[in-house]
Every structure is written in C-alpha cells, then in structure tokens.
Amino acid sequence: MAEQEQEEPQYQGPVLFYSDEVIDHFSNPRNVGELPPEETDGYACIGDPACGDEMKLWFSLKDERIDLIFVMLGGQPRGSSFRLRRAPQQRPRNSAQIKP
DSSP states (O other): OOOOOOOOOOOOOOOOOSOHHHHHHHHSOOSBSOOOGGGOSEEEEEEETTTTEEEEEEEEEETTEEEEEEEEESSOHHHHHHHTTTGGGOOGGGGGGOOO
16 A cells, blocks of 8 residues: 655745734834934833833923834833824823723
8 A cells, every 4th residue: 555645844934923013113113213312302211120121201292192112121122112002192181092
C-alpha cells in the first residue's frame, strides 16, 4: 500500500485581534516628541522607578484646544499614542475624560 502524501499546511500569519486603528498607532505612533519651553503650558513626569518606565508629557493650550506631546522611556510609546489620539480635539473642561 502506497503512502499518501500529506499536504503541508500553509502559514497564514498571526491572527490579530486588534482594530485597524490600534495597528495603525502601533506602526505610526503620534504625539511623540517634546514641546519647546516657549510653547509649553504644563509638564508632567510619571513612572515607576522600580522597572524604569517613565512618561514625560508636555501640553499647551491653543485656542481652547489641548496639544499633548509625550516621550516614553522603557515603556511602549505606541500604546500611549493610541490613548492620546483624541486629546487634540478635547476642550480643557473635557480633558478629565481622557483615560488610559
């Protein structure tokens, strides 16, 4: 009895459970950098010294709109890019709605 050749399964690539928007921010992070001091209305530095993660965040208010720029050290800037995606459209009184 002749052995039947078994067809090798073709690799289909990983199955991604992320939206196109999340994948886009992962590939092309936004709002990364530093604001010049003359354009900065506020600054925050937060992090966990135990693991070395640190996020520096600059903001400015222009025409009742918030401009946020960040630098992420040790962490993942792509995730921060996604979290801040709607910040430039926020008015200052609504900025508390920006959540991680």
